[in-house]
Amino acid sequence: MFHIQNKIQIADNNNDISADSIKRSLFDLGPLTFQITPSGERGHCLVLSGYYIDPVDSVNVWIFKNSYGKDYGEDGFMYRKLESSQYHYIFAAEGPVITQDANNYNVECLDIDGDGYYNWGIGPKPDTCPECPDLPDCNDNDPYVGPYDSCFNCSCNYSFQGVL
Numbered sequence: 001m002f003h004i005q006n007k008i009q010i011a012d013n014n015n016d017i018s019a020d021s022i023k024r025s026l027f028d029l030g031p032l033t034f035q036i037t038p039s040g041e042r043g044h045c046l047v048l049s050g051y052y053i054d055p056v057d058s059v060n061v062w063i064f065k066n067s068y069g070k071d072y073g074e075d076g077f078m079y080r081k082l083e084s085s086q087y088h089y090i091f092a093a094e095g096p097v098i099t100q101d102a103n104n105y106n107v108e109c110l111d112i113d114g115d116g117y118y119n120w121g122i123g124p125k126p127d128t129c130p131e132c133p134d135l136p137d138c139n140d141n142d143p144y145v146g147p148y149d150s151c152f153n154c155s156c157n158y159s160f161q162g163v164l
């Protein structure tokens, strides 16, 4: 059980948010709650935890974690292409996030490829990061790939001169 301080509304039921705005919210605020409403059915809220772009048709594939446990979908996750009319009731948690077991869950801030850009997953840069750029490493397994650009694409890291 978790307790959050507050919630930030990203979208309501008017479908007036763009996919890029949702992506920006993911990067800036972390995982989002998201209501999917299959046609003719009641809505169901899931956690939007990421996205990728299908290389075949260049359509966004949204990555959701469902509350049904690991037996659901692919290890508890499902992958959906959605029309903008299916963007409903999107919220972000506003910290701090407090757990009932009082454990302190710090977000790890890692630079595995040693290029100077760190990765902490989605959400704001945690205070636990060492001194490093504010933009996360787009690919922390490749030192020649640097941070995300303003269009959420990976940028080249021309400055990397380390040893592989």
Ligand SMILES: [Ca+2]
Pocket (backbone or CB within 6 Å): 110, 111, 112, 113, 114, 115, 116, 117, 118, 119, 137, 139, 140, 141
């Ligand atoms: Ca890195």
Ligand SMILES: [Ca+2]
Pocket (backbone or CB within 6 Å): 113, 115, 117, 137, 138, 139, 140, 141, 142, 143, 144, 145, 146, 157
């Ligand atoms: Ca990198």
